[in-house]
Amino acid sequence: MATQKSKQPAPDATRRSEKSRRAIYDAALDLVAEVGYPRTTVEGIAARAGVGKQTIYRWWSSKAEVLLEAFLDLSEQAAQQAAPGQAYAIPDTGDLAADLKAVLRMTVDQLKDPRFEAPSRALAAEGVVNEQVGRVFVAKLLEPSLQLYVDRVRAAQEAGQVRPEVDPRIALELWVSPLAQRWLQYTGPISYDYTDTLVDYALHGLAPR
C-alpha cells in the first residue's frame, strides 16, 4: 500500500497535468477550426499548447483521439453550463412535446455558440469525406446523445403518448436531422420557433386528424 501511495502524483503535479490537458484540448479545437482536420497535427497541437509532443503521446495515441476527447470535454462543459450538476438526460415532465422543445432550444443555443461551431464544422466536414473519422465520431459523440432521445421516446410509448409500433431510433430523426441539416448545410435559418414546429409536426403528423 505504501508503494502504491508513493506512486500518486503530488498535488502540484496533478494541477500541472490538468492545466496541460486543458491547454491541449483548447489547442486541438482551435487548430482544427482554423486549418481543418487533415492539416491538424500532434506537433501543431503540442506547439500551440506549449507542451512537448511527448506529453501528448503519453496520454493519447493519435490526433483523432485527442480531438475526440477534446470534443467530449466541450460537450460535457456545455451540458454542465446548461444544467449544472444534473445528469445528462432529457427531462421527463410527462409532457413529451414540452421536453423535446426544451432540449432542442438548448441545442439551438449550442449550435450558435462560436466556441462550439467552428471545430464541430471542421470535424463534421472531415467525417463526410473520411468514413473512418465519420463513423468513430458519430459512435462516440453523436450516438450517445441520440440514445437519450431513444430513452425519452420509449418512456413516452410506455405512457401511451407515442404509438407502440414506432421505432424510437427513427422517430428522433424527425427533429434531430432537420436541425442538423440546416446547421451543417446552411439550408435554412435555425430558431426556437423552427425546432418547436418540428416537434409539433413530428408528434401530430402532417395529415389532418
Added chain:
Amino acid sequence: MATQKSKQPAPDATRRSEKSRRAIYDAALDLVAEVGYPRTTVEGIAARAGVGKQTIYRWWSSKAEVLLEAFLDLSEQAAQQAAPGQAYAIPDTGDLAADLKAVLRMTVDQLKDPRFEAPSRALAAEGVVNEQVGRVFVAKLLEPSLQLYVDRVRAAQEAGQVRPEVDPRIALELWVSPLAQRWLQYTGPISYDYTDTLVDYALHGLAPR
C-alpha cells in the same frame, strides 16, 4: 440572315465542343472526388480533360462554376435515366404517401450510385466548412429539388390531405433531412424500408390518433 447563318459553328465544331464539355465535366467530378474541393484547380481539370486551360475559361469563370454545372448535368442525367423524357417533377397520383415513397426510393438509388456519391460528398464536405460554397450549391442544386416537394405538399393541402396550417418548406425536411444525415454522416443504413417509414411517420405523426 445569311450573315447570322455563317456564324453558326460547323457540325464538326459543335460535336467537338460537346465532346470537350463532357470531358471537362467528367474530369471535374473525378478530380473533386479524388483530391477534394480545395485541391481541385482549373489547371488540373484541363489537364485531365485533355483541353487547354483557355478552353475552360472561355466557358466558365471559376472552378466553382465548372463544378456547379457538372453537378447540374449529373443530376439531369440521373433524372432522365430514372424517368426518360419526363419533366422533373414529383408525381401526383392523388396518393401523397405513395408519391413521396416512390421519389425517395429513387433518391436512395442515386445516393448509392458511386458515380454520384464521391463527388457529392466532396462538395458537401466543402460546403460544411466554406459557407460561400455551401450556400451557392444549396441554392443552385439542392433548393430547386426541394421546391418540387413544396409544390407536391401544397397540392396535397389543396386536396385536403395535409393540414392547411403546415409550412411545406419545413414539412419536407421530415423525410429529406433524415435521409441526408444518414447519408452524409453515416448515422445509419439507407434503404427503401427506411424512407417508407419516414413518410409514414411524417404524415401520420408519432402520437396515437
